[in-house]
Amino acid sequence: MDGGGAEGELTAQETALYDRQIRVWGVDAQKRLSKAHVLVCGMNGTTIEFCKNIVLAGVGSLSLIDDHMVTEDDLNANFLIPPDGSIYGGRSRAEVCCESLKDFNPMVRVSVEKGDPSLIDGEFLEKFDIVVVSGASLKTKLFINENCRKRSKRIAFYAIDCKDSCGEIFVDLQKHSYVQKKPGGETAQQELTYPSLQEAISVRWNNLPKKTAKLYFAMRVLENYELSEGRSPGETTLSDTAAVLSRRKDMCDKMSLSESQIPTALMERLLAAGKKEHPPVCAILGGILGQEVIKSISCKGDPIKNFFYFDAADGKGVMEDIPPPPPTAN
Amino acid sequence: MAAAASSEEAVKAAKVLMVGAGGIGCELLKTLALSGFSDIHIIDLDTIEVSNLNRQFLFRQSHVGQSKAKVARDAVLKFRPNINITPYHANVKDSKFNVEFFKQFNVVLNGLDNLDARRHVNRLCLAAEVPLVESGTTGFLGQVTVHVKGKTECYECQPKPVPKSYPVCTITSTPSKFVHCIVWAKDLLFAKLFGDRNQDNDLNVRSNDDSGSKTDVFERNVDEDLPQYAQRIYDHVFGYNIETALANEETWKNRKKPYPIYIRDALPEDAVQRNGSSRDHKNEEHEPSATVSLGLRNPQEIWSLADNSRVFLEALKLFFEKREKEIGNLIFDKDDQLAVEFVTAAANIRASSFGIPPHSLFEAKGVAGNIVHAVATTNAIIAGLIVIEAIKVLKGDYQNYRMTYCLEHPSRKMLLMPVEPFEPNKSCYVCSETPLVLEVNTKTTKLREVIDKVIKSKLGMNLPLVMVGATLVFEDGEGLEPDEAANYALNLEKVLAELPAPVVNDTKITVEDFQQELKCSINIKHRDEFDEEKEPDGMVLAGWSGPVDKQVNSNGDKRSVPSSSSADDIDSTAEDIPVKPGMKRKLNEILESQENFDALQNQSDVGSSSAQVVEDDDDDIVMLDEDPKQGKKKRLQ
Ligand SMILES: [Zn+2]
Numbered sequence: 001m002d003g004g005g006a007e008g009e010l011t012a013q014e015t016a017l018y019d020r021q022i023r024v025w026g027v028d029a030q031k032r033l034s035k036a037h038v039l040v041c042g043m044n045g046t047t048i049e050f051c052k053n054i055v056l057a058g059v060g061s062l063s064l065i066d067d068h069m070v071t072e073d074d075l076n077a078n079f080l081i082p083p084d085g086s087i088y089g090g091r092s093r094a095e096v097c098c099e100s101l102k103d104f105n106p107m108v109r110v111s112v113e114k115g116d117p118s119l120i121d122g123e124f125l126e127k128f129d130i131v132v133v134s135g136a137s138l139k140t141k142l143f144i145n146e147n148c149r150k151r152s153k154r155i156a157f158y159a160i161d162c163k164d165s166c167g168e169i170f171v172d173l174q175k176h177s178y179v180q181k182k183p184g185g186e187t188a189q190q191e192l193t194y195p196s197l198q199e200a201i202s203v204r205w206n207n208l209p210k211k212t213a214k215l216y217f218a219m220r221v222l223e224n225y226e227l228s229e230g231r232s233p234g235e236t237t238l239s240d241t242a243a244v245l246s247r248r249k250d251m252c253d254k255m256s257l258s259e260s261q262i263p264t265a266l267m268e269r270l271l272a273a274g275k276k277e278h279p280p281v282c283a284i285l286g287g288i289l290g291q292e293v294i295k296s297i298s299c300k301g302d303p304i305k306n307f308f309y310f311d312a313a314d315g316k317g318v319m320e321d322i323p324p325p326p327p328t329a330n
Numbered sequence: 331m332a333a334a335a336s337s338e339e340a341v342k343a344a345k346v347l348m349v350g351a352g353g354i355g356c357e358l359l360k361t362l363a364l365s366g367f368s369d370i371h372i373i374d375l376d377t378i379e380v381s382n383l384n385r386q387f388l389f390r391q392s393h394v395g396q397s398k399a400k401v402a403r404d405a406v407l408k409f410r411p412n413i414n415i416t417p418y419h420a421n422v423k424d425s426k427f428n429v430e431f432f433k434q435f436n437v438v439l440n441g442l443d444n445l446d447a448r449r450h451v452n453r454l455c456l457a458a459e460v461p462l463v464e465s466g467t468t469g470f471l472g473q474v475t476v477h478v479k480g481k482t483e484c485y486e487c488q489p490k491p492v493p494k495s496y497p498v499c500t501i502t503s504t505p506s507k508f509v510h511c512i513v514w515a516k517d518l519l520f521a522k523l524f525g526d527r528n529q530d531n532d533l534n535v536r537s538n539d540d541s542g543s544k545t546d547v548f549e550r551n552v553d554e555d556l557p558q559y560a561q562r563i564y565d566h567v568f569g570y571n572i573e574t575a576l577a578n579e580e581t582w583k584n585r586k587k588p589y590p591i592y593i594r595d596a597l598p599e600d601a602v603q604r605n606g607s608s609r610d611h612k613n614e615e616h617e618p619s620a621t622v623s624l625g626l627r628n629p630q631e632i633w634s635l636a637d638n639s640r641v642f643l644e645a646l647k648l649f650f651e652k653r654e655k656e657i658g659n660l661i662f663d664k665d666d667q668l669a670v671e672f673v674t675a676a677a678n679i680r681a682s683s684f685g686i687p688p689h690s691l692f693e694a695k696g697v698a699g700n701i702v703h704a705v706a707t708t709n710a711i712i713a714g715l716i717v718i719e720a721i722k723v724l725k726g727d728y729q730n731y732r733m734t735y736c737l738e739h740p741s742r743k744m745l746l747m748p749v750e751p752f753e754p755n756k757s758c759y760v761c762s763e764t765p766l767v768l769e770v771n772t773k774t775t776k777l778r779e780v781i782d783k784v785i786k787s788k789l790g791m792n793l794p795l796v797m798v799g800a801t802l803v804f805e806d807g808e809g810l811e812p813d814e815a816a817n818y819a820l821n822l823e824k825v826l827a828e829l830p831a832p833v834v835n836d837t838k839i840t841v842e843d844f845q846q847e848l849k850c851s852i853n854i855k856h857r858d859e860f861d862e863e864k865e866p867d868g869m870v871l872a873g874w875s876g877p878v879d880k881q882v883n884s885n886g887d888k889r890s891v892p893s894s895s896s897a898d899d900i901d902s903t904a905e906d907i908p909v910k911p912g913m914k915r916k917l918n919e920i921l922e923s924q925e926n927f928d929a930l931q932n933q934s935d936v937g938s939s940s941a942q943v944v945e946d947d948d949d950d951i952v953m954l955d956e957d958p959k960q961g962k963k964k965r966l967q
Contacts, residue, residue, distance in 0.1 A: 017384050018384050020385065024703045287714065
């Protein structure tokens with residue numbers, strides 16, 4: 001997206017199709033949407049919800065990366081893959097999902113990009129305005145996030161993961177200026193500066209407010225354990241409980257946080273989840289992410305800064321603003 | 331964990347009813363199927379339209395015109411072929427969906443878009459003792475609530491805003507907002523010109539006081555050609571009528587005076603003649619459209635007075651040229667392009683008389699058609715929350731029932747805010763047995779008025795039956811003997827005191843709807859006088875917490891023009907929405923933003939608006955404040 005981009009009128013077909021949503025976000029936002037290019041790395045129950053939402057909303061194009069062959073496990077939370085081996089057999093997740101998504105809105109270009117997300121280079125990323133990563137290792141997420149940040153154009157970065165009944169979204173819009181709609185109707189120009197993913201997971205825990213979502217800490221423990229053990233996301237299970245809890249203790253000691261801030265029951269739920277996604281939670285996370293991407297493209301409305309958590313156990317959907325470490329650290 | 335296992339079993343064994351296969355319904359059916367539900371029944375009356383396709387993702391262009399319930403079923407079976415989905419292309423108010431029908435389900439999930447159907451389903455769920463999960467969305471806002479008889483409040487325990495109505499004189503004489511001009515153009519002018527002429531219409535209420543000839547100015551004269559007729563109507567409604575209104579100086583003492591507009595002022599003579607003459611052949615193939623004839627193709631554009639005048643003349647002409655057969659029977663429909671064009675132009679010309687800013691066709695269509703603002707994302711989120719709540723209901727996990735608000739502006743960091751449900755309201759006439767009191771003049775009020783104004787519109791009964799003691803004085807519905815029907819029709823026109831079983835002061839009447847299995851007692855109190863302004867119905871129902879009429883203000887006119895238009899609700903509710911004392915301020919504080927609050931209060935789609943936040947204090951649940959009217963409230967045990 002290069003700033004303005006709102007010239008040219010919508011066609012009659014677009015106006016008819018998008019009537020109800022134009023009434024929500026306006027013609028200008030709709031035009032910007034239709035010029036935005038979105039990349040999604042990792043097709044699962046959560047990202048397909050997101051893809052569905054933005055294809056319906058009418059983004060310019062959507063590219064999918066996921067070379068994994070479809071297996072029966074992929075059918076669980078996925079409504080884009082028909083449960084018929086003769087259809088999905090021998091084909092990648094991206095290919096099968098692409099085919100179904102195209103159907104949702106003929107005005108959106110949906111395509112497959114092949115390759116390993118952990119090797120994505122910056123030049124390739126340059127084609128996109130929005131990059132969404134899911135089901136990737138911390139290493140891959142950091143790598144893509146840094147690459148997005150190195151480009152001269154602003155590429156918005158999102159990481160999203162569902163662990164059964166829990167979910168996390170990370171947002172890095174770098175510098176984002178937008179029109180804020182104040183309660184009461186008047187508008188104001190706002191600008192936000194985001195920390196990178198590396199920064200947002202490096203802040204000392206005792207510097208964070210006491211009420212910070214417990215999931216923030218729990219996800220860091222899990223991710224730290226996976227990284228050091230060389231595990232892929234979701235491969236750590238209940239059988240690793242003892243080792244993960246001892247990692248929790250180490251990290252809490254190091255960052256001066258009481259272990260009670262990361263309840264054992266919560267850690268166990270995340271471990272029991274493995275790769276399982278709870279479909280209602282996928283719908284909620286994919287819905288929130290869809291809205292965030294629309295806000296970021298249209299430069300309208302307060303975006304999430306910079307984490308979002310949902311836990312079906314208490315039903316709360318919470319934003320957390322996690323700052324970068326203070327410059328004096330180190 | 332044991333809980334997870336039992337969730338799966340509960341889901342697998344469940345038989346659920348979904349009402350509505352629209353925006354929320356499509357998302358809900360998908361999420362239910364993915365979550366393991368395998369016996370789903372779904373009712374929806376509607377067929378698919380193009381403007382559904384941006385969010386009702388189970389539907390494609392090729393499905394336009396087909397039953398939503400059926401197409402949704404087929405689409406979901408593609409990814410879950412082994413589950414049972416039973417579609418009903420029908421109205422949920424149909425008598426076949428009776429209490430027995432509802433009883434077969436473990437939970438009912440609503441994805442509806444209107445108050446009427448929601449109230450009806452609420453009653454059937456109460457009667458069948460089936461838990462109800464209710465939902466609604468508008469734009470980025472939404473909510474999910476749980477209603478379980480005896481455990482939580484029912485859908486009707488709290489007052490609901492009903493579609494707004496406007497005082498007649500605001501519409502006929504003193505519009506101050508664009509929506510007033512739309513209501514005038516749609517409900518008065520359009521209805522007068524193209525609808526049933528025998529219907530009461532207040533269009534000329536202020537202008538034909540002069541005891542002139544009885545001929546209807548809206549009738550086309552025999553020797554009049556169409557352009558002449560269209561110009562005469564234009565001059566009459568925008569010129570003559572405004573001048574007549576101006577003559578009543580009292581009205582304009584504290585108001586800005588409107589100015590009359592005649593066609594000769596709005597359009598040069600030659601432009602009037604040429605109007606529409608550029609019509610090309612394309613117009614012959616499509617629906618007649620004034621904007622096509624006139625080359626005004628951008629629906630977002632705000633037309634000048636001249637353009638509005640051209641559209642007005644052209645649309646009127648096209649109705650008589652191309653759709654003459656329909657004239658006399660037309661009812662405004664937001665999907666009728668020519669009707670929308672006519673109403674937009676008429677509303678804009680009137681707006682310009684009164685110094686009200688004009689609107690584009692796109693915007694005017696939204697106001698006139700009461701179009702709900704809808705996006706896929708909110709529907710997906712709400713559907714997810716419904717399924718989470720439905721699973722709790724199936725497991726009987728009632729301590730964890732929540733109503734959840736989906737907000738546009740975060741409140742206490744929350745975009746999704748769970749709130750503990752209320753206990754049932756003990757004075758709710760729907761879910762408790764509190765008798766109602768009706769003050770009415772029993773000597774002058776006909777039974778028909780009580781049935782229309784109270785029993786049907788306020789109590790929301792569909793097919794009511796009225797008993798006075800043991801005497802049946804009225805029954806509605808099929809299967810009546812002709813002599814019975816004639817007898818009831820006769821009773822309808824009788825005043826209360828003269829019914830076969832007279833209704834006078836202190837008479838107790840019983841009203842009942844068999845389908846809804848709702849029965850109420852009403853104690854009658856006779857009263858001679860009613861304040862025309864404050865009590866426009868000529869009767870007052872007490873002990874009733876149902877929908878509240880959000881009449882803006884009543885300018886001394888006792889009647890009001892009911893309107894489905896809701897476009898300016900957001901700015902008007904701040905002062906006029908009725909909520910229980912103390913409630914509004916508190917809820918407002920909880921939501922931290924007037925906008926969240928207003929919008930939630932206002933959602934035509936959304937249910938109950940009272941709330942108590944489940945505050946997170948190290949995961950303890952604390953009730954933030956108490957509803958002053960309901961006294962001390964305990965946590966659900
Ligand atoms: Zn109730």
